[in-house]
Structure formats: C-alpha cells, structure tokens
Amino acid sequence: MNVLSINQLSMDLPTASGPRRVIHEVTLDVGEGEAVGLVGESGAGKSMTARAVIRLVPRGARTQGDITFNGTSVLSMGSATLRAYRRRDVAMIFQDPRAAINPVRRIGDFLVESLIDRGDSEASALMVVTEILESVGITDVTRRLRQYPHELSGGLLQRVMIAAALAIEPKLLLADEPTTALDVTTQSDVMVNLDTQRRVRGLAMIFVTHDLELASAVCDRIAVMYAGFLVEDSPAEGLHRQALHPYTAALLASRPSVNARERRLVAIPGRPLSAFEVEEGCAFASRCPFAQERCRVERPLLRTVGRGRVACHRTEELQGQLDANKMREDARG
Amino acid sequence: MVDVDTVLEVSGLTMEFAIRGDARSKDSGDRVKSGLLGRRRGDVVTRSVTAVKDVSFTVAPGQSLAIVGESGSGKTTVARMIVGLETPTQGRIIVAGSERSGRRVGSRERKRRAREVQIVFQDPYSSLDPRMTIAACIAEVLKLHFDQTDEVRAARIEQLLEQVGLDKRHENVLPKALSGGQRQRVAIARALASEPRVLICDEAVASLDVSIQAQVLNLLSDIREQTGVSYLFISHDLAVVRQVSDEVIVMRNGEIVEKGRTEDVLRSPTTLYTKRLLAAIPREGWHPTASSQDEAR
Amino acid sequence: MTTTSAPDKIKGTTRRLLSRSPTSVWRDPVVIVSSSFIFLLVCVAIFAPLIARQNPNTANILAGNQSPSSAHWLGTDSFGEDLFSRLVYGARLSLLGPAMIIVIATSFGTVLAIAAAWFGGVFDQVVSRVADILFAFPGLILAMLSVAMFGPGLIAPVIALSISYTPYLMRVIRAEAIRQRNLPYIAACYVEGLPARTICRRHLLPNVGPLLLVQATLSFGYALVDLAAISYLGLGVQSPTPEWGLMVSTGQSSILAGYPQESLFAGAMIVLTVVAFNLLGDRLASRRGMDRV
Numbered sequence: 001m002n003v004l005s006i007n008q009l010s011m012d013l014p015t016a017s018g019p020r021r022v023i024h025e026v027t028l029d030v031g032e033g034e035a036v037g038l039v040g041e042s043g044a045g046k047s048m049t050a051r052a053v054i055r056l057v058p059r060g061a062r063t064q065g066d067i068t069f070n071g072t073s074v075l076s077m078g079s080a081t082l083r084a085y086r087r088r089d090v091a092m093i094f095q096d097p098r099a100a101i102n103p104v105r106r107i108g109d110f111l112v113e114s115l116i117d118r119g120d121s122e123a124s125a126l127m128v129v130t131e132i133l134e135s136v137g138i139t140d141v142t143r144r145l146r147q148y149p150h151e152l153s154g155g156l157l158q159r160v161m162i163a164a165a166l167a168i169e170p171k172l173l174l175a176d177e178p179t180t181a182l183d184v185t186t187q188s189d190v191m192v193n194l195d196t197q198r199r200v201r202g203l204a205m206i207f208v209t210h211d212l213e214l215a216s217a218v219c220d221r222i223a224v225m226y227a228g229f230l231v232e233d234s235p236a237e238g239l240h241r242q243a244l245h246p247y248t249a250a251l252l253a254s255r256p257s258v259n260a261r262e263r264r265l266v267a268i269p270g271r272p273l274s275a276f277e278v279e280e281g282c283a284f285a286s287r288c289p290f291a292q293e294r295c296r297v298e299r300p301l302l303r304t305v306g307r308g309r310v311a312c313h314r315t316e317e318l319q320g321q322l323d324a325n326k327m328r329e330d331a332r333g
Numbered sequence: 334m335v336d337v338d339t340v341l342e343v344s345g346l347t348m349e350f351a352i353r354g355d356a357r358s359k360d361s362g363d364r365v366k367s368g369l370l371g372r373r374r375g376d377v378v379t380r381s382v383t384a385v386k387d388v389s390f391t392v393a394p395g396q397s398l399a400i401v402g403e404s405g406s407g408k409t410t411v412a413r414m415i416v417g418l419e420t421p422t423q424g425r426i427i428v429a430g431s432e433r434s435g436r437r438v439g440s441r442e443r444k445r446r447a448r449e450v451q452i453v454f455q456d457p458y459s460s461l462d463p464r465m466t467i468a469a470c471i472a473e474v475l476k477l478h479f480d481q482t483d484e485v486r487a488a489r490i491e492q493l494l495e496q497v498g499l500d501k502r503h504e505n506v507l508p509k510a511l512s513g514g515q516r517q518r519v520a521i522a523r524a525l526a527s528e529p530r531v532l533i534c535d536e537a538v539a540s541l542d543v544s545i546q547a548q549v550l551n552l553l554s555d556i557r558e559q560t561g562v563s564y565l566f567i568s569h570d571l572a573v574v575r576q577v578s579d580e581v582i583v584m585r586n587g588e589i590v591e592k593g594r595t596e597d598v599l600r601s602p603t604t605l606y607t608k609r610l611l612a613a614i615p616r617e618g619w620h621p622t623a624s625s626q627d628e629a630r
Numbered sequence: 631m632t633t634t635s636a637p638d639k640i641k642g643t644t645r646r647l648l649s650r651s652p653t654s655v656w657r658d659p660v661v662i663v664s665s666s667f668i669f670l671l672v673c674v675a676i677f678a679p680l681i682a683r684q685n686p687n688t689a690n691i692l693a694g695n696q697s698p699s700s701a702h703w704l705g706t707d708s709f710g711e712d713l714f715s716r717l718v719y720g721a722r723l724s725l726l727g728p729a730m731i732i733v734i735a736t737s738f739g740t741v742l743a744i745a746a747a748w749f750g751g752v753f754d755q756v757v758s759r760v761a762d763i764l765f766a767f768p769g770l771i772l773a774m775l776s777v778a779m780f781g782p783g784l785i786a787p788v789i790a791l792s793i794s795y796t797p798y799l800m801r802v803i804r805a806e807a808i809r810q811r812n813l814p815y816i817a818a819c820y821v822e823g824l825p826a827r828t829i830c831r832r833h834l835l836p837n838v839g840p841l842l843l844v845q846a847t848l849s850f851g852y853a854l855v856d857l858a859a860i861s862y863l864g865l866g867v868q869s870p871t872p873e874w875g876l877m878v879s880t881g882q883s884s885i886l887a888g889y890p891q892e893s894l895f896a897g898a899m900i901v902l903t904v905v906a907f908n909l910l911g912d913r914l915a916s917r918r919g920m921d922r923v
Contacts, residue, residue, distance in 0.1 A: 041542040042513070137623070183403035184569065188613035191621035210543065213615035240617045254547035256576035258599060258614050264554070265576065267547040271512050325617075416821050440825040447823030460814040464836050473832075474822050520818070527822060 001071065003172055003204040004030040004053065008065035011048060013058060020276040022048050024228040024283075025065065027302060030172065035198065035205040037215025037236065040225035041251075043274035049225070050174045050208045054090050055082060069172070087114065091165035095177040097157040101149050107160055108145030114168050132163045136193040155186035162194055166201065173198060173205040180209070191218055212251055216240075221308075224248045227283040228275025234308030243322045244310035247284050252324035253331075266331045282312070290318055339427075340530045340563050341392040341415070341450070346424035348385040348410055348587075384410045386587040388424070392531065392580075397557060397564040399578035399595065401571060401610070407587040408567045412535050415565070416452045417443065429530050448478060451524035455536035457516035461508040467494070467519050468504040474526040493522040496559070498552055514545035518552070525556070533565045538573060550576055571614055575599055583607050658917075664910040671903060675721035682715035686872045695889035707877070707892040708884050711870070717899055720872040724899070727784055727866075728853035734792035736846050739799030744830050744838070746800075747807035758804075761797035769794035769856055777865040784867055787860045791853060799845055806841045810834055840918050847911035851904035858900050874899050 006028045012019040023045040030036050040046045051057055053067055055074060067074040069089060077085060094100040101110060108129070115125035126145075133141045136159045149157055158178060165173060178194070179187040195218045198205055209215050215222055216236045224232040224245060232245040243249040253266040270287040281296040282288070288295065292314070300311045312318075320326075385407040392398045400408040413419040415426055417433070426433040428449045438446075454460040461470060471490050475481060481489065491501060497518040508516055517537060524532055534553070538546045550573065557564060568574050574581055574595065581598050583591040583606065591604045602608045612622060656662070674681055684702075690710035698705045704713040742761075746754040769791055776790035810816060811834060819829045858875025860866040867873040869880060874896045881892025 041544060184571075184613045185403060185609055188621045189623055192623045195621060211615060212543075213617070213619065216617075217615055217620050251543060254544050256547070256550065256572040258572040258575050258611065258616065261576050261596070264551050265547040267551055268544040269548075271514055271545060272542055418817055418820065440823070443820070444823030444825075447821060450821075452818070452821055454814040454818065456814060460818055462815045462819075462833050462837070465833075473824070477823060523818070523822075 001032075002029040003032050003034075003070060004028075004206075005068045006049070006053070006065070007068070009049065009052060009067060010064040011045075011052060011057065012062045014060035019062065020274075022228055022275045023052070024275055024278075026225070026228075026230045028223055028230060028233065030204050030206060032171075033199075033202045033204055034221065035207060035219040037212075037219035037222045038206055038208045038225065039210065039212050039215050039222055039251075041210055041272040043227060043272050044225040045228040045275055046208045046225045047176055050092075050176050050206050053172075053174055053206065054086060054092050056092070087118065088168060089170055090172045090174060091168055091170040092174040092176065093158075093161050093165050093178045095180055097154065097161045098149060100161060101157070103149050105148075106145065107147055107149065107152070111145070111160070111164055111167060114164070118168070129163070129167055132166050133160070135197055136163050136166075137189065138163075155182050155190060158182060158190055159193065162190070162197070166197055166203075169201070171204060173203050174208075175205060176208045177210070178207075179214070180211075187214075194218075212239075212248075213255065222248075224251070227273040227278050229278075229283050229311060230302060231284065231311045232308065233302070233310070240324050242319075243324065244305055244308050244315050245284075245312050246288050246290050246314075246318065246322060249322040249324050249327060250289070253327035257328070262328060262331060264331060266327050290314055290321070338393055339391040340394045340429055341565065342425075342427040343391070343411070343415065344389040344425050344427075346385055346388040346411060346414060346426065347383070347422050348407070348414060348419065349381050349383050349422045351381050383587050385414070385421075388582075388584070388587075388589055390582055390589075390592065392563050392565060394530070394563055395557065395561045396580065397566060397578045399566040399568060399574040399581045400584055401568055401574050401581055402584035403569055403610075405586065406584040408584050409535055410587075411584075412452065412533050412565065412567050415531075416450055416533060417446060444477065447527050447529070449529055450531045450533060451527060451529040452533040452535060453517070453520045453524050453537040455539055457513045457520065457540060460520050461516055461523075463508055466505050466507055467499075467511075470519065471523050471526050474523055478527050489526075493526055494519075496525070496556065497522045498548070512545075514541055514549060517541060517549055521549075521552070521556070525560070525562070529562065531563045531565060533567065535567045536569070537566075539568065539570065546573070553577060571599065571610060572616075583610070658913055660909050661913045664906040664913075667902070667906045668910065671721055671725065671906075674718055675725050678718050678722060682712075682718040684712040684715045686711055686715040686719045687870050688712070689870075695884055695887070695891075697891070704895055705889075705891045707881060708889070709870070713891060713895055716872040716877065717874070717895060720874045720877060720896070720899070723784060723867055723871065724854065724858065724874040724903075727788055727857040728850050730788050731791045731795060731853040731857070732846050732850050734788075735795035735799050735849070736842060738792075739796045740803055740835070740838070740842060742796075743800045743803035744807050744834055746804050747811050748826060748830055748834070754804075757800070761800050764793065765797040765801075767794065770859060773856070773860050774863075774865060777860070782865050782868055787857060787866050791856055791860075795849060795853065799842075799849065802845050803838050803842060806838045807834055810837045840914075844911055844915045844918060847907055847914060851907040851911075854900065854904055854907075 006026055009023055009026045010021065011023040012021050026045070026049055028036070038046045038050060048057065052063060053074065055077075057063070063075060069085065074085065108126070111129040111133075112122065112125040115128060116122060120128070129145070130141050133144065138144055138156065138159055144152070152160065162178070175194070179190055182190060191214070205219075207215055207219055212222070216239055219236050222232070222234055222236050222239055223230055224247065226247050232243065232248050234244055239248065240252055243252065250266065250268045254268060256262065256265060268287050273283060273286075281298060282291070282300050285291040285295040294313055298313070300313045302309050302311045305315050388407070388411055390398065400411060402408045410419060414421045417438070420437065428446070433446065465473075468490050471493060472486060475486050475489060490504065494500060494503060499515065499518055499522070503511065503515065503519075508519070511519065538549050541549060553564070554577065556562065564578070566574065566578050578595050581592065581595040582589055583598065583604070585606050591598055591602065591607050598607065599611065602611060688711060693706055693710035694708050696702055696706045702712045702714065704717065707713055707716065742757050746757045772794050773787040773790040776786040780786040816829060816833060819833055857866060858878070861873050861875030862879040864879065867876055869876065877896035878893045878900070881890070881894075881896065884890070885893055
C-alpha cells in the first residue's frame with residue numbers, strides 16, 4: 001500500500017484580489033521507502049503541496065481533493081489525530097534551520113522534547129538522540145547538545161534538524177529545499193547523511209527542490225511541477241536521456257554544465273508562471289518549443305506513458321527530441 | 334602610465350577587521366588572550382578577522398574573470414572593495430590606470446569612479462528603489478553622468494532596456510510589478526547606464542530560477558560581445574562560472590587557492606579544495622559523496 | 631470534499647472588520663470611518679464661525695448649567711456659555727496644538743534620524759545618547775518647566791512637548807532608515823556616484839515616509855492628550871478661551887453639583903478624536919506590514 005496518496009489536490013489561497021489557485025488537481029503516490037523528488041521553479045506549487053501533506057497551509061487556504069496517509073485521510077483529521085500524525089508519522093525539514101528552531105533553547109532540549117512527549121524517559125531519549133546525531137555526521141555530540149542554535153553553523157544546524165526529524169521515527173519525511181541555503185560542499189555532505197539514513201531506516205521521502213540534478217541523484221522518482229500542475233512523474237534514472245515532458249527536458253538542458261561552455265544556453269523564453277495565471281490549455285504552452293494549436297486550447301491530463309506519467313499531448317511524437325543532452329548539442333550548433 | 338592591457342588590477346588586497354565576541358562563543362579562536370581570571374562567558378574580547386588576504390589579479394579589457402568560493406571565502410568582500418563599499422586594510426586597486434586609494438572619497442571622485450566600475454547585486458527584490466519607476470531609476474544615472482536633452486535621454490533609456498530584453502511598457506512601472514528576472518535585467522541596464530569599463534556581478538544570477546538564469550547568462554554574454562565591457566563575476570556555482578568566464582580564481586577563507594583559465598582549472602584542478610568543489614556539483618550520473626573533511630562543518 | 635484550514639466561525643463583514651484584510655487601504659471600513667471623522671473635525675475647526683451659531687464667550691450667569699435644549703444644543707457651562715459653540719471653537723486649539731507638536735517633532739526627528747543613519751559613527755552615538763536622555767524626561771514635567779519659564783498659553787507647552795516627542799520619533803525612524811540604508815539599492819546609488827544628500831533626500835526619505843506617516847498619526851493622539859492634560863492643569867490655554875482640556879477642568883466643579891455636561895462632552899471629544907487617530911494609525915501600520923516590495 002502506498003504510504004502517501006495525494007488525490008486530485010487543488011488549493012486556493014486568499015489574496016487581495018480574491019482566491020488564487022496555487023495547486024491544480026495534483027495526483028501523486030509515494031510508496032513505502034520510496035523517495036520522490038518534487039521539482040519545479042517559482043510558483044510551481046511544490047512547496048505548498050508538501051506542506052499540504054502535513055497540513056501546514058496558510059490561514060484561509062481552501063483545499064479540494066484528498067491526501068491519504070496509510071489509508072487515513074489527512075485533510076479530514078481531527079485535531080487530536082492530526083497532532084499524533086505530526087508527532088509520530090510525518091516529519092518535515094525546512095529550508096532555513098534557524099527559522100525552524102527555537103533560538104533560546106539548547107539543542108539537546110529541542111531534540112529530546114518530542115521523544116519525551118511520546119513517553120520516553122529522559123535517559124533513553126538522550127541515548128537515542130546521541131546515536132542519531134552521530135549517524136548524521138556530528139562529532140563531539142555531548143558538547144553540541146549543550147549548545148544553542150546560534151553557536152552552530154548552517155550545515156550543522158541542518159543536520160540537527162534532520163536528526164530531529166529522524167528521531168521520532170516517522171514513516172514519511174518531507175524535506176522542503178533542505179540544502180538550498182547551504183554551500184555546495186556542505187550540501188553534498190548533508191545529502192550523503194540524509195540519503196544514507198533514509199535508506200537505512202526505510203523511510204519514504206518527498207524531496208522538494210528546484211535543483212533537478214540534485215533530486216535525480218537522491219530520489220527514485222521525479223515529479224515535475226509547473227504552474228501548479230504536475231506535468232511529469234518518472235523514474236529518476238534516464239531522465240536526462242529521455243524525459244516525458246518538454247518542460248523537464250528544457251529545464252535539464254538550460255542548466256549550464258561544468259564540463260563545457262555552451263555558445264548559448266538553451267533558454268526557455270518567458271518566465272515561470274504561477275498557477276493563477278494559467279488560463280485554458282496546457283500551462284506550459286506559451287513557452288513550449290513544441291506547442292501546437294491543440295495544446296493552447298485543450299488542457300492535457302496526466303496519463304501513463306511507459307514507466308511514468310505525463311501531462312502532454314505530444315509525448316509520443318516527441319520521443320527522440322526530449323533528450324536534454326541532445327538539446328544542448330543542437331544548441332551548440 | 335596607462336596600461337592598455339589591463340582594465341582592472343588588484344594587488345595585495347587585504348581586509349582585516351576587529352570583531353568583539355563573547356569569549357565562549359563558537360567564533361572565539363585560540364588567538365584570544367586570557368585575562369587575569371581566565372576566559373569566562375561574558376568577557377568581551379577583540380580579535381582580528383582576516384576576511385581577505387593578499388589577493389591579486391588582473392582583468393583585461395573585454396575579458397571575464399570569475400571569483401568562485403563558498404561562504405566566508407571573501408569573494409564578495411573583494412567585490413565590495415573594488416567598488417568602494419568597503420575600505421581595504423592594505424593593497425592597491427587600479428582601474429583603467431587610475432588608482433583607487435583606501436580613504437573614503439568625496440562625491441565628485443565617486444562620481445568619476447562610477448564610470449569605471451559598476452555592480453549588479455544578488456537580490457533582485459531589494460536592489461531597486463521600490464518607489465521609483467524603472468525609467469526614473471535609469472534616468473537618474475543618466476542625468477548624473479551625462480548632459481543630455483530629455484529626448485536624447487528618453488531614447489537612451491529605451492535603448493538600454495531593449496539591450497537587456499525589456500521594452501517600453503516596462504518603463505513606467507514600479508519594481509513590484511516585475512518578476513525577479515526582469516528586475517535583475519533592470520539592475521543590469523542601470524549598471525550599464527554609466528557606461529562602465531568593468532561590470533561586477535555579485536552572485537547576480539544566484540537568486541533566479543533555472544530557466545531565467547539561462548536567459549540572463551545569455552544576456553550577459555551578448556552584452557559583453559556588444560559593448561566590450563569586462564566582467565568580474567562572483568559566484569559559488571562552478572557551472573555558471575564555466576559558462577560565463579574566461580579566467581577563474583578560486584578563493585577559500587580569504588585567500589586565493591587556485592587560478593587560471595577557466596577550462597583548465599575546471600578540467601584539471603590542481604588543488605584538493607577545487608577538486609572537492611567540483612566533486613560536489615550535482616550533474617548527470619552524480620551521487621553525493623562525503624568530502625574528506627572529517628568534522629561536520 | 632472541501633475543507634478549510636481553520637474553522638471560520640466569524641462570518642462575512644464582521645470578519646472583514648476585525649481582520650487586517652489585504653484590501654486597498656481606502657476600502658478598509660475602519661480607515662474610512664476614522665479618516666472621515668478626522669476630516670469632519672478639521673472642517674468644523676476651520677469653519678467654526680459658520681457652524682457655531684453663538685459666541686462661545688458670551689456669558690450669562692443666569693443661564694448657567696442648562697441641559698441640552700433647542701436654544702443650546704449641548705446645554706451651557708457654569709458661566710452660561712453655549713457648550714456646542716465652545717466645543718466647536720475648542721476644536722481649533724485642541725487640534726492645532728497637537729498638529730504643531732507633531733509637525734515640529736517629526737521634522738526634527740526625521741532629519742536627525744536620517745543623518746544618524748547615514749553617517750553612523752560618532753554622530754549617531756551622540757544623537758542617540760542625547761535622545762535617550764531627553765526620552766527619559768517626562769513630557770509633562772518638561773511642559774510645566776516651560777510654562778514656568780515662558781508663561782501659560784499654547785506656545786510654551788507646544789515647544790516643550792515637541793522637544794519631548796522628538797526622541798521617540800527619531801529613534802523609530804532611525805531604525806527604519808538604517809534598515810533601508812543597508813539594502814542594496816542604496817549601495818547601488820552610492821556606487822553610481824550620487825552625492826550623499828541626494829541619496830538621503832531622494833531615496834532614503836521617501837522609503838521611511840510610510841513609517842513616518844504611521845508614527846505621526848499614532849503620536850497625534852498622545853500629543854492631544856498631553857496638551858489637554860496641560861490645559862486641564864491650568865498651565866496651557868487660559869479661561870475663557872475654549873479648549874477641550876480646559877473645559878474638562880472648569881466643568882469639574884459642576885459635576886459635583888449635578889451638571890456633568892461640560893466635562894463630559896469635552897472629555898468625549900478628546901476620547902473620540904484620540905480613538906480616531908489611533909485606529910487610523912493602527913490600520914495604516916498593519917497595511918505597511920503587508921505591503922510587499
């Protein structure tokens with residue numbers, strides 16, 4: 001059974017000019033122990049989707065559709081069930097660790113708090129926490145436990161947050177751009193730990209990021225979002241050679257490579273749209289190099305193609321052309 | 334004597350400053366002296382931090398040099414010193430043959446220097462005055478440096494906006510009506526308005542979406558081709574650096590650890606640090622590996 | 631299945647009234663009501679002779695302490711002067727005084743704040759410490775000292791209170807000015823070669839403007855109450871000049887005699903005006919908080 005099942009999820013947020021759509025009918029499943037990368041640019045709705053899973057949405061947000069966790073509906077949970085769910089089943093890691101942790105409490109107090117809450121004794125909580133901190137690569141744990149958040153670097157603090165998430169032994173991890181604010185070498189280190197620990201503990205994960213390359217490296221599947229829509233859901237492997245959706249291929253192709261300089265980068269014209277700016281037809285049509293008349297009037301629905309799902313009318317026709325590497329070479333001329 | 338081969342020369346650039354910190358905080362290092370009673374929490378100690386140490390490099394006309402490094406490397410401090418926002422403790426900065434002294438200078442000298450070096454900052458959301466329209470923002474620079482009639486100025490504004498891929502309808506809007514990528518284009522247009530010899534891009538694309546980043550990088554290449562301006566590109570992203578620069582300097586903890594032609598340094602790095610930086614970049618077929626540093630930073 | 635994230639028990643208009651809803655500031659009902667009231671008050675003050683039918687200083691002891699009637703809409707005070715006229719004419723001085731205080735304090739405060747924010751260093755330290763010292767002085771004491779030196783009336787307390795209010799406004803604006811100064815757009819202006827005064831005038835000042843407006847509006851209420859207190863104590867405007875604070879004081883003895891109208895109506899005017907300014911300032915403040923660049 002799937003650990004998480006998002007079914008036709010839509011969300012509207014209240015704004016000065018009325019409710020605005022940020023997520024359009026997203027359907028996504030996460031199996032046990034599976035890591036799904038939720039990738040997109042600004043306005044894609046990826047962060048909001050992850051937050052919906054833990055019901056951390058802004059006041060006045062209206063959601064439609066459903067999210068089920070191990071068969072139970074998340075959106076209709078009562079407050080007691082919701083608290084238990086957040087305390088035990090799902091854990092979230094945020095982008096900025098300093099904003100997510102209480103600055104006036106020691107690291108140790110913060111970490112054991114949730115364990116003591118669920119009934120552990122202080123001694124056993126401390127043991128669990130020490131072991132987890134070591135497993136995420138923190139040395140000199142005893143000293144760290146007594147420190148305050150401001151005494152730790154960003155990378156260290158993020159590891160602490162990961163440890164906190166792992167400590168409650170959740171079944172699902174939600175990571176919202178956990179390494180975006182870190183240096184690239186620190187990111188690599190932190191990801192090694194996160195990835196290893198996740199696999200060892202058999203946790204499912206939704207990894208939200210704008211970095212498609214990073215997601216492909218640590219996730220089993222990639223779900224690409226654009227303007228609030230889920231446009232592609234494919235295995236991570238082979239995405240570079242064969243994407244299902246033109247947006248995915250273009251996104252991969254537009255990233256500069258450290259191995260070679262392009263004469264000109266493959267740049268998608270226009271800018272990433274927000275969900276409420278999309279009218280009829282395919283959300284990506286206005287920027288798609290392969291768009292046709294049908295794309296502009298008829299909205300493509302998510303359908304299964306090969307080992308993945310895609311929302312595009314022309315996937316089959318464009319088979320050979322959605323190769324990011326090839327797109328780069330063509331641009332090189 | 335004016336050296337036509339270099340438009341920017343930096344030598345022995347150093348920046349040190351004293352900071353006061355709690356004796357027991359994570360920042361206190363071993364160089365802190367103990368008082369009579371030894372170090373206790375609450376003691377305020379002054380120690381010197383070297384943000385930039387003995388940095389030297391040159392940039393030729395029309396060339397693009399990148400300074401790459403992680404946080405704390407000092408790369409942004411170097412940029413700020415060149416542009417006059419910080420004062421170096423030691424060292425020389427020579428732009429287009431004229432030396433920039435370490436002292437603070439009056440507005441006339443500052444105005445003259447504005448035609449030599451300009452800068453584009455990282456955050457498109459706070460680098461434009463939120464209360465000025467785009468046209469007013471660029472007009473301000475033009476009025477300051479050039480004696481033009483209103484018509485000539487208006488035409489120049491239009492020309493600059495076109496050069497960065499915007500058009501007339503963006504002229505009379507406030508920054509809040511524009512996206513991040515568009516704002517960054519405006520920032521580039523404004524920087525180019527004073528016709529500088531060197532344009533410093535301080536992580537100018539780091540806050541942009543990937544697809545927009547590609548557009549702006551292409552734009553920067555085009556501009557360099559069209560105007561012959563030199564770039565000093567500050568970035569933490571080696572892939573961007575590869576795309577946009579001819580030469581590269583790798584900085585760490587305030588010092589230069591490696592420098593050379595970009596393709597040489599990135600294809601066959603000589604220092605461990607550069608190798609680690611390269612190894613950490615996500616790309617096709619990549620998997621995260623722990624760096625050789627044992628202690629988690 | 632539709633769910634909302636939090637149970638919305640408060641409905642419709644009430645929610646809009648209570649919430650800091652992100653609609654245009656001019657559509658906010660609280661803003662509309664309070665600013666209309668203030669506008670009305672200002673008109674009343676300016677056109678006082680046209681609105682008040684009777685001379686506020688015409689005494690008629692025999693007609694003292696009358697209840698509201700058709701001849702005297704709000705009754706009379708202990709001297710038989712028409713209360714309505716006195717309130718209307720009173721609006722002039724009661725509004726003028728605080729206005730002067732706010733204008734003076736804001737002007738000085740802003741200039742000092744921006745200079746301190748821009749120059750920093752010793753200048754900032756000196757200005758801030760002087761402000762701290764002044765801040766520690768209770769405004770009323772300063773006003774009393776001032777009256778002792780220069781005699782009663784409107785001017786002495788206004789000067790004293792202006793001095794007293796400047797430090798607070800200066801500090802608040804300085805904090806925001808420093809925040810703005812550290813943003814890249816100011817650095818960009820600096821690198822472009824703009825002279826310092828131009829940057830301060832053209833960029834820094836307009837961007838602290840909204841905060842300035844909010845603080846000025848909120849401080850108006852305090853200034854009004856402070857000035858009314860001075861008049862109440864008999865140190866400000868003197869009898870028989872109509873002024874609300876003074877009227878509360880002169881009407882005091884009548885309360886015990888069973889004629890509260892003078893104190894009551896004057897007090898009510900003070901309260902209503904202060905509430906109007908506070909509500910307006912509060913709404914402007916929360917809107918500023920929501921204003922995204």
